[in-house]
Amino acid sequence: MLIRVNGKEEQIDQPLSLKELVLRKGLQLDRIVIEHNGVILPRSSWGSVRLTEKDTLEIVSFVGGG
């Protein structure tokens, strides 16, 4: 299935939860924020959200800025 992560298309070959996807990417859960199809999801819900075809994710974290 095809999803879009941070503006780029990604092929996913098996059913995944949002949390599993993030862990697969090697991201640390406590420093990211996720918008799933335009809705910000609380961290506690990531394990129960199943990714489906054409889902759009924005995964962001804090960086230096003025």
Place this chain on the structure above:
Amino acid sequence: MEDLFRVGGREFQSRLLLGTGKFANYAVMKKAIEESGSDIVTVALRRVDPGSQADNILDFIPPQCTLMTNTSGARDADEAIRIARLAKAGGAGNWIKIEVVQDNKYLLPENLETLKAVEVLVKEGFVVLPYMSPDLSMARRMEDAGAAAVMPLGAPIGSNRGIKTRELVEIMVREIKVPVIVDAGIGSPSQACECMEIGCAAVLVNTAVAISENPVQMASAFRDAVMAGRRAYLSGIPEKGGLSGAASSPLTGFLSDEK
């Protein structure tokens, strides 16, 4: 009487706000924040870069500092609003610096989209500080919309050119009730001092500290300059005279005979 900086319903000692971009590393950034004495520190949000296992910047910001996330990267009000909500969800609190830029050459702010974002985010309970071009009527609208402060630019972001907008900012200082904070373009402590001397409530500095040869020492130089400028303003700076002199010592004859 203690001269506290009141903004967003809170009181701060420092009138220097520090940005966290462009530092060589987070350890230096942390020391610079400490030396600056800043109580309010800005951060930004970006899409994660998978595979990069960088440290979390928030771990390097002293816990007593108030975090303010900027909306840099936003090209319109809707994007700025999204970034603000993401920042809050990410645990950065509800202080937001609205920064909407459509012009990639001069990085000048888009005042109208900025105002729209202020209107929405204030209603959502954010403490909103808009970065803006120094325009009095727009600043009044920001204030009416509930902005906690207005942040006119001194010069384009990262340009280190100083307060080129001085007279427009002075007008804002006279007419706007919320704090006027000069943001962007301040390249040296003397320039920050000048902002304070004309009555600005605070100054936000980033590049000038971060890319200096000694950011930690430069942070303390800005701290002192902002304090000096503030004290001068509160002391009442005398008006400038004309080209001729006005002696500060008595002009009565001393060694010469009267003629």
